[in-house]
Amino acid sequence: GEDVEQSLFLSVREGDSSVINCTYTDSSSTYLYWYKQEPGAGLQLLTYIFSNMDMKQDQRLTVLLNKKDKHLSLRIADTQTGDSAIYFCAEIWAAGNKLTFGGGTRVLVKP
Amino acid sequence: KAGVTQTPRYLIKTRGQQVTLSCSPISGHRSVSWYQQTPGQGLQFLFEYFSETQRNKGNFPGRFSGRQFSNSRSEMNVSTLELGDSALYLCASSLGGTNNEQFFGPGTRLTVL
Numbered sequence: 001g002e003d004v005e006q007s008l009f010l011s012v013r014e015g016d017s018s019v020i021n022c023t024y025t026d027s028s029s030t031y032l033y034w035y036k037q038e039p040g041a042g043l044q045l046l047t048y049i050f051s052n053m054d055m056k057q058d059q060r061l062t063v064l065l066n067k068k069d070k071h072l073s074l075r076i077a078d079t080q081t082g083d084s085a086i087y088f089c090a091e092i093w094a095a096g097n098k099l100t101f102g103g104g105t106r107v108l109v110k111p
Numbered sequence: 112k113a114g115v116t117q118t119p120r121y122l123i124k125t126r127g128q129q130v131t132l133s134c135s136p137i138s139g140h141r142s143v144s145w146y147q148q149t150p151g152q153g154l155q156f157l158f159e160y161f162s163e164t165q166r167n168k169g170n171f172p173g174r175f176s177g178r179q180f181s182n183s184r185s186e187m188n189v190s191t192l193e194l195g196d197s198a199l200y201l202c203a204s205s206l207g208g209t210n211n212e213q214f215f216g217p218g219t220r221l222t223v224l
Contacts, residue, residue, distance in 0.1 A: 042218045044215070045212065097207065098159065098169070101153060104153065
């Protein structure tokens with residue numbers, strides 16, 4: 001079955017690194033995504049990683065994938081107040097175009 | 112390139128009514144997916160349309176339906192509205208191929224009274 005889980009809340013000081021964790025259960029996932037949602041807005045695609053990769057870096061964002069443990073993480077370097085938002089990880093199967101989302105992690109950046 | 116647009120942005124209806132939401136995908140994208148977001152259930156997949164055909168369907172009752180037009184624009188319809196249908200409805204567009212990178216619109220906030 002498909003299930004994606006995330007911790008609910010993360011508080012971090014401005015300038016520090018944030019690490020948001022996600023676990024998934026479907027080993028047939030092909031792509032894993034990170035989305036950001038600010039209040040009153042839709043979902044903004046931040047980055048994604050293909051399931052045969054271990055790591056992907058994109059400016060301040062680093063995605064790590066541990067396929068053995070089905071664990072995905074997003075590291076945000078030099079976290080800014082504008083990074084305060086809800087972050088969703090999501091997986092997609094090879095067979096379809098359906099995203100399965102985690103419950104979201106609310107990140108609060110304190111000055 | 113214009114992003115995904117959804118209309119209307121806000122909607123208030125009463126129980127028993129029906130509602131139609133619209134989504135215009137990014138130019139060149141042929142796949143449109145719909146998601147429902149509620150505080151209790153989170154983000155749930157409703158259905159996906161590709162080239163005017165429903166390609167995937169989530170676990171929602173038949174009151175939820177959709178369609179896609181030849182220009183890839185999509186509409187979603189909810190009949191006999193219930194209080195629990197109050198949610199943010201998001202649509203996402205993609206090319207529809209293997210990468211499946213999906214871009215989301217701002218959503219339609221539906222409130223059922």
